[in-house]
Amino acid sequence: MKKTSIxxxxxxxxxxxxxxxADLKPGEWEIKRTITSEPAPPGMDKEATYTRCLTAKxxxxxxxxxxxxxxxxxxxxxEMDWDGDTLEWTTRCQAGDxxxxxxxxxxxxxDQYYTSRMTTRAQGEQPLTIEEEARWAGPCxx
Numbered sequence: 001m002k003k004t005s006i007x008x009x010x011x012x013x014x015x016x017x018x019x020x021x022a023d024l025k026p027g028e029w030e031i032k033r034t035i036t037s038e039p040a041p042p043g044m045d046k047e048a049t050y051t052r053c054l055t056a057k058x059x060x061x062x063x064x065x066x067x068x069x070x071x072x073x074x075x076x077x078x079e080m081d082w083d084g085d086t087l088e089w090t091t092r093c094q095a096g097d098x099x100x101x102x103x104x105x106x107x108x109x110x111d112q113y114y115t116s117r118m119t120t121r122a123q124g125e126q127p128l129t130i131e132e133e134a135r136w137a138g139p140c141x142x
Contacts, residue, residue, distance in 0.1 A: 023085075025111050026056040028137040037119075037129040053140035075102070085109075098122050112136035 032049045040046050058065055067077045070091050078091035090103040104118030114134050121127040 023108050023111055024054065024059060024114065025136050026054050026059045026140075028053055028140045029134050030137045031132055031134040034131045034133075035128065036131055037127060041128060051137065055140075095122070 029052050030049065031052060033047065035041075035044060035046050066080065066089065070076070070078050070093075073093065074095075075091045075093035078089040080087060080089045082088075085108045086105050088103070088105045090101070093100045093102065100120050100122050102118060102120040104116060106114055106116035108114045112135060116132045116134075117129065118132075119127050119129045
């Protein structure tokens, strides 16, 4: 269960934090998550859609926000690099006595749409790959 929580936390961190780039509009984002690897971890649906409110403050500094979210999830501060409109990252997390390596990339298509792909792997286990597609849905509910 701890591994599933960290994996989901990383996915949300990757997705939520990456959505914090200044080139994206603050507001409500609809995010579709698809687990493309087999099998899906227990307790995780292969597909899920959820929303996240992105504040203007969060949109101000993606790298700082990503690092803070990663640390809150028990992970090392991620190494990050921008390549044009794509942010790539790697980090390592602890799940009990196991280490999880995670890497991913997020591409900003425009200020109202982005995609991301993240792969997490525990030593000796099959990798978990999650793809996400996000669209700006409008202002956040107050």
